Amino acid sequence: MGFFDFMTEDIAIDLGTANTLIIHNGKVIVDAPSIVAQDRTSGKIIATGMKASMMQGKTHENIKTIRPLKDGVIADFEASEKMITEFINHIPTIKKKLFKPALRMVICIPSGITEVEKKAVTNSAEHMNAKEVYLIHEPMAAAIGIGIDIMQPKGNMIIDIGGGTTEIAVIALGGIVCDKSIKVAGDVFTNDISYYMRTQHNLYVGERTAEKIKLQIGAATEDLESIPDDILVQGRDLLSGKPKQVQVSYREIAKALDKSILRIEDAVMETLSQTPPELAADIYNTGIYLAGGGSMLRGLDKRLSRKTDLPVYVAEDPLRAVVRGTGVALKDLEKYKNVLMK
């Protein structure tokens, strides 16, 4: 270990549209919503992560909440840098250091990202005192995080359904053979639910409420093994303007989400149809792996399995698979040098 290694801290980051996760010293030490709350007049950041998320939809004119990422890529650089800097500065081992340490970072990026967007992520990291920055594609990180041996001459299909994007990739020999990224994922599901509530129940609900409905009774199919009870949803009546409550069933939500799930199914079918036959044979034997928070939608695995006639497995900890894989790559930069981009 050289002198500078002593002054360097290693960090793996999954900067997601919905959640930011950071691994340091082998542990997930940040797992927070990708949101900042800012004072409009002074421009100061008042809160980040969970605290900022609680403020969403409940702000007054002096405060605004920002989600710095959209569709898997950074949309607001200033807010995103401030958010990550906040997260990193609160890591106990870094916080107690006298001098701000230099950082060695592995950051994951969507597979559909452009060169310009890639450069922007690297620049951002350099502003945060990163001396070495490596990028890794999300589906690759997810595969490593799930525990797949990506270096083998064997095809594996990974689908990462996050907040902003669904990334579908076939991986073999440490590389992505074919992939597809679509902007239909958790955020779109949440919007579908808001739209359904407005048009079918004349009920105006905020984003947080729509997401709560998704988590409590969201479903990709009406044909579920364990059926969630109906829930009561509160919001504003669009006609009278009064606060109101309605009862909603999982069947309604399955209908509301159907079109978006169809788009994911189509993208999966398209990727399968572009897969070279030898790898298709492997996938026939191993099945499809799902990661990302969106993969926890009830019945989604079953629906994709029915569509593809393949077994579909949801990762053990789908929200953390990508960051875990990024952390594994960070720990062994030499082994993973071919999947990392400098």
Ligand SMILES: Nc1ncnc2c1ncn2[C@@H]1O[C@H](COP(=O)(O)OP(=O)(O)OP(=O)(O)O)[C@@H](O)[C@H]1O
């Ligand atoms: N139990 C659940 N059922 C359905 N959706 C869920 C569940 N839990 C979390 N989600 C959704 O998962 C999404 C967040 O997943 P994840 O953290 O993997 O996304 P992300 O990595 O931030 O986004 P991206 O990779 O697209 O940039 C959110 O839309 C959230 O609502």
Ligand SMILES: [Mg+2]
């Ligand atoms: Mg993600």
